[in-house]
Amino acid sequence: MAEGITGPEPNVKRQRWMAVLARASVTEIEALLAGMEPPRPHIRLRGPEIGLVMARGRAGGGGAPFNLGEMTVTRCTVRDAGGRIGHAYVIGRDPRHAELAAMLDAAMQDEARHDRLERMIIAPLAASQAEARAASARKTAATRVQFFTMANMR
Amino acid sequence: MAYVAVKGGERAIDAAHAWLAEERRGDPDVPEITIAQIGEQLGRAVDRVMAEASCYDPALASLAIKQAQGDLIEAAFLLRAYRTTLPRFAAARPIDTDAMQISRRISAIYKDLPGGQVLGPTYDYTHRLLDFRLADGAPPADDSPPASALQDMPKNGAEEGAAAGRMKPVSAILAHEGLIEEDDVADAPPGDLTREPLAFPAGRDLRLQALARGDEGFLLSLGYSTQRGWGGTHPFVGEIRVGEVAIEIDPPELGFPIEIGDIIVTECQMVNQFKGSKAAPPQFTRGYGLCFGHGERKAMAMALVDRAMRAEELGEEVIAPAQTIEFVLSHCDNIEATGFVEHLKLPHYVDFQSELETIRRLRREAEAFASQDRREAAE
Known part of the structure; x- marks a missing residue:
C-alpha cells in the first residue's frame, strides 16, 4: 500500500490498521518499533483506561440481538506533535x-510517515x-x- | 429491642484467612501454580468461569481460579465482582458466527453438509480412560493422533478455503424448503438484565442473556429433564461450532466501526421436531445456545432450555420446569443462588431466638389445650 492514506475510502484503510494493531501483542509491536527511529512524543488525551464492552449475539444466529456478556477492553486516545488524534480500543487489560x-494510529495518519x-509495522x-x-x-x-x-459389499 | 453483641470474631477471622492462604498454597515444596499455567492448561475451567461470570478475560479468570482454589463458582463470583468496578465503554455489534474462524464444527443431522464435519480438539471418541502418562508429565498416550497427522493436510485447496470463509448455519439448508422456522429480523436494542431487574414474562433477548451466564450444571439438568419427558422438545443437534469471532464496536469519536480483537465462543443450533399448533404450522423449530469459550455442554443445554422456554410462544402446553420462564431465569444464576444458599451460614442468632420463643409459646398453648381437653373428657 504505497498510495498513502488518501483515496476513495480512507476509513477502510484506517479500520484495517486499527484492527491489525488491536490483534497484535505488545511484544510484537515493540520488537518492530525497535528497528525504527524512536517514536515522536505524544500527549495522552484519554486513558489508557480499562473498561468493558458488552458482546452481543443474535437469537438463532441471525435474529434479534441479545447481550451475551461483557469483556475487558482498554482504550487510549493520544495527540501527536502534528495535532493528529490517535484512538485505540483493544481487548484485554494492557x-x-x-x-x-x-x-501508531496517529502516526499512520501522517502522510510523511504512513x-x-x-511497511515496517503494519x-x-x-x-x-x-x-x-x-x-x-x-x-x-x-x-x-x-x-x-x-459400496458393493456383495 | 436491643442489639446483640456480635463483636469478637476479628481475631478468629484473621486466623482463618491466614490458614486459608496457607492451605491455598499447599505444600511449599511443590512449585506454585502460575496464572499462565492455569490459562494454558486448564482452559475449559477458565472458559466456564468467564461464561458464568459473564466477563471475558482469560487472565482474570485464571487468577480467580487460583484464588478460589479451583472452586469455579467462587471464581465466577470473584470475576463478576471485579466486573462491577469497571465502566462500560460500548456495546459491540452482534457477533457474526457465519464468519467464525472455526476450530470445530459438527452436525448430527447432515453428514455431508457444506464445509464438512470438522472435529477440532474434542473429547468425543476418547475412551475416558485415565491416562497415567499425564501423571508423569509424559506426552499423552498412543491413542492420541501422531503430530504428523497435523501436517498431512491440504495446504491450500478448497477445504481449507471452506474453513476460512463464511459458513452458513446448517439450518439454512432446511430453510430452502420452508420446513424450519426462520430467525426473526427485529433489530431492536436488546434488554440488559445487568441494568434493569428482570420482569416476567421476559423476552427471548433477556432469556438468552440469562442462559448465557447461567450455571452449566443447572442448565444441563434442565436440558436433560426435557429429554426425559419434562417438556420434551425432540431435539437434534443441527450444528455445533467453536471458534474465534471478531468483536466490532462503533466508537462515537470515530464515526465508523472498528474491530478490537477476537474472542472464542461456542454456538449450538438445536433443531426440534414440532407437530404444529394453533400458533404455528408443522415444521422444525430451533433452540439456540451461545457462550464464551469452548463450552459445548453449556451451549447444548442452553439451546435445549431456550427451546423449552418457547413453549407458550409456540402454543405448547407449559407443564414442566424447563418450560417455565420465571422458574428457569430466577434460578439459573449460580452467583445469586450461592449467595442465598450460603447466607444461611451467617449469624441468624436473633432470628433464631425469636423462632425459639414462638415455638415455646406454641408448645405451651398446645399443652394447655391438651390438658383442657383431658379435663373436659374426664368430666
Whole structure:
C-alpha cells in the first residue's frame, strides 16, 4: 500500500490498521518499533483506561440481538506533535498495548510517515496474523471427516 | 429491642484467612501454580468461569481460579465482582458466527453438509480412560493422533478455503424448503438484565442473556429433564461450532466501526421436531445456545432450555420446569443462588431466638389445650 492514506475510502484503510494493531501483542509491536527511529512524543488525551464492552449475539444466529456478556477492553486516545488524534480500543487489560496502538494510529495518519510505518509495522503484523490464522485453519482441516461409502459389499 | 453483641470474631477471622492462604498454597515444596499455567492448561475451567461470570478475560479468570482454589463458582463470583468496578465503554455489534474462524464444527443431522464435519480438539471418541502418562508429565498416550497427522493436510485447496470463509448455519439448508422456522429480523436494542431487574414474562433477548451466564450444571439438568419427558422438545443437534469471532464496536469519536480483537465462543443450533399448533404450522423449530469459550455442554443445554422456554410462544402446553420462564431465569444464576444458599451460614442468632420463643409459646398453648381437653373428657 504505497498510495498513502488518501483515496476513495480512507476509513477502510484506517479500520484495517486499527484492527491489525488491536490483534497484535505488545511484544510484537515493540520488537518492530525497535528497528525504527524512536517514536515522536505524544500527549495522552484519554486513558489508557480499562473498561468493558458488552458482546452481543443474535437469537438463532441471525435474529434479534441479545447481550451475551461483557469483556475487558482498554482504550487510549493520544495527540501527536502534528495535532493528529490517535484512538485505540483493544481487548484485554494492557495499557501499554492501547497506548502503542493509539500512538501508531496517529502516526499512520501522517502522510510523511504512513508508507514507512505500513511497511515496517503494519504489514509484518498483518502477515504474522494471517499466518497464525492459516496455521489454525490447517489444524482444523486435519480433523475434517473424510466419509467413504462401503459400496458393493456383495 | 436491643442489639446483640456480635463483636469478637476479628481475631478468629484473621486466623482463618491466614490458614486459608496457607492451605491455598499447599505444600511449599511443590512449585506454585502460575496464572499462565492455569490459562494454558486448564482452559475449559477458565472458559466456564468467564461464561458464568459473564466477563471475558482469560487472565482474570485464571487468577480467580487460583484464588478460589479451583472452586469455579467462587471464581465466577470473584470475576463478576471485579466486573462491577469497571465502566462500560460500548456495546459491540452482534457477533457474526457465519464468519467464525472455526476450530470445530459438527452436525448430527447432515453428514455431508457444506464445509464438512470438522472435529477440532474434542473429547468425543476418547475412551475416558485415565491416562497415567499425564501423571508423569509424559506426552499423552498412543491413542492420541501422531503430530504428523497435523501436517498431512491440504495446504491450500478448497477445504481449507471452506474453513476460512463464511459458513452458513446448517439450518439454512432446511430453510430452502420452508420446513424450519426462520430467525426473526427485529433489530431492536436488546434488554440488559445487568441494568434493569428482570420482569416476567421476559423476552427471548433477556432469556438468552440469562442462559448465557447461567450455571452449566443447572442448565444441563434442565436440558436433560426435557429429554426425559419434562417438556420434551425432540431435539437434534443441527450444528455445533467453536471458534474465534471478531468483536466490532462503533466508537462515537470515530464515526465508523472498528474491530478490537477476537474472542472464542461456542454456538449450538438445536433443531426440534414440532407437530404444529394453533400458533404455528408443522415444521422444525430451533433452540439456540451461545457462550464464551469452548463450552459445548453449556451451549447444548442452553439451546435445549431456550427451546423449552418457547413453549407458550409456540402454543405448547407449559407443564414442566424447563418450560417455565420465571422458574428457569430466577434460578439459573449460580452467583445469586450461592449467595442465598450460603447466607444461611451467617449469624441468624436473633432470628433464631425469636423462632425459639414462638415455638415455646406454641408448645405451651398446645399443652394447655391438651390438658383442657383431658379435663373436659374426664368430666
